[in-house]
Amino acid sequence: MVSITELLTDPAINAYILRLIGEEGIELLRRFPEEGEHSDEELAEKTGVNLNTVRHTLYTLYEKRLAEYRRLKNTETGWLTYLWHLRLDRLHDVIEEEIRDVLEHLDARLTYEEKNDFYMCKDCGVIYTFTDAASWNFECPNCEKMLEHFDNELIATALRRRVDRIKESLGSA
Known part of the structure; x- marks a missing residue:
């Protein structure tokens, strides 16, 4: 899979992603861990990007099928946790x-x-x-x-x- 850094070197792709999720969203993508699934709170902590921006970016990417999540339910508390991963291979x-x-x-x-x-x-x-x-x-x-x-x-x-x-x-x- 192509890295986000490589994708952003293409001016057209960079402009598209910038319009889609803004500078802070691009910063999240640049810092997004390459492997595994991550909760929005974990991503905010690891990347230093504001939690609301992380959530907004993930939901925007999800609407475009560029991010996916898996939902886990804590059996004790009933809380749901969403574990996210990127699908930038679908970008083109x-x-x-x-x-x-x-x-x-x-x-x-x-x-x-x-x-x-x-x-x-x-x-x-x-x-x-x-x-x-x-x-x-x-x-x-x-x-x-x-x-x-x-x-x-x-x-x-x-x-x-x-x-x-x-x-x-x-x-x-």
Whole structure:
């Protein structure tokens, strides 16, 4: 498995993890013991990272399937202890999945931009689809000024470029 230090040398991965868990979370990852499972209290003590930050970081990583836990119940007290370990081997798959989600949203937006004709109120700055504009007789429902045709080709072109670049980076262009 690749170490966290090696992963963080990649600027894209570093930026992703920083956005996900922040500087303190990255510090926890850097100090996280390589072997075994550890409770959140133990991790806070061993790493010197605040317990709340440890818990927040672990739960955030868990939501992304980058950390897992095993739950133990103390038979005498009934207390639960969560023993955590990292699954950073899944990091590339998680990032790819998020990129594919973004691609899906951008594709949907591009389709919307390509299939609609738009009208804009120059005073209010609000843009309406042809269907909405026609239902208001091409008058702004806010200020009652005439709506003007809005050319969205720049938006569509930018979306097309972004979609193509993402597809290319995923190897599906």
